[in-house]
Amino acid sequence: MRKFLIIALLLALGSCARPPSQIRNACAIFDQRDGMFENWKRATRSVEREYGVPVPILMATIYTESSFRARARPPRRYILGFIPWKRVSTAYGYSQALDGTWERYQRETGRYFARRNNFADAVRFIGWYHYQSHLRNGIPYSQPYNIYLAYHSGQVGYQRGAYRSRPEALAGAKRFAAIASIYADQLRRCP
Numbered sequence: 001m002r003k004f005l006i007i008a009l010l011l012a013l014g015s016c017a018r019p020p021s022q023i024r025n026a027c028a029i030f031d032q033r034d035g036m037f038e039n040w041k042r043a044t045r046s047v048e049r050e051y052g053v054p055v056p057i058l059m060a061t062i063y064t065e066s067s068f069r070a071r072a073r074p075p076r077r078y079i080l081g082f083i084p085w086k087r088v089s090t091a092y093g094y095s096q097a098l099d100g101t102w103e104r105y106q107r108e109t110g111r112y113f114a115r116r117n118n119f120a121d122a123v124r125f126i127g128w129y130h131y132q133s134h135l136r137n138g139i140p141y142s143q144p145y146n147i148y149l150a151y152h153s154g155q156v157g158y159q160r161g162a163y164r165s166r167p168e169a170l171a172g173a174k175r176f177a178a179i180a181s182i183y184a185d186q187l188r189r190c191p
Helices: 001-015 026-033 040-051 055-066 099-109 120-139 144-153 155-160 165-190
Strands: 077-078 084-087
Touching: 001 165, 026 055, 040 077, 040 120, 055 084, 055 120, 055 144, 055 165, 084 120, 099 120, 120 144, 120 155, 144 165
Parallel strands: none
Antiparallel strands: 077 084
């Protein structure tokens, strides 16, 4: 009996590390992740109340940045084409937050134990960051394209228009706006 409980616990914890299987369906994501160990819907609703950032925007950010993978990282550089070296950036986790930005978030919010690979912590960071972009750059939450450009380029980079010379930022913003719209439609129809 004891072995059975340990195996069941390990399987339950192991399932937390895998991304949801249907990441293009917001209702299915919540159905897959709302249980004994996690409650993604509650976490996103809490952030929406705290920062005013709509749930579809929060979820679209995670979709675009990490495809709901808790330990997502950018690719490594290679020396001589085959020797692994440093990563392209320090981005990590659901939110793909950079080390310095995450540390600023922890300092300013007092959430020193928050982790980028914890969904609730990452979605709270995303809400906080979008709220900062809203305050600093006046970006309304009804403009997902611009919200993503500020997230990708940074708030100062957005002010300077750094994204204009970055095709990956513009493509990411289009993908982000599309999935935010899809998620919004789906969430209106969720049971």
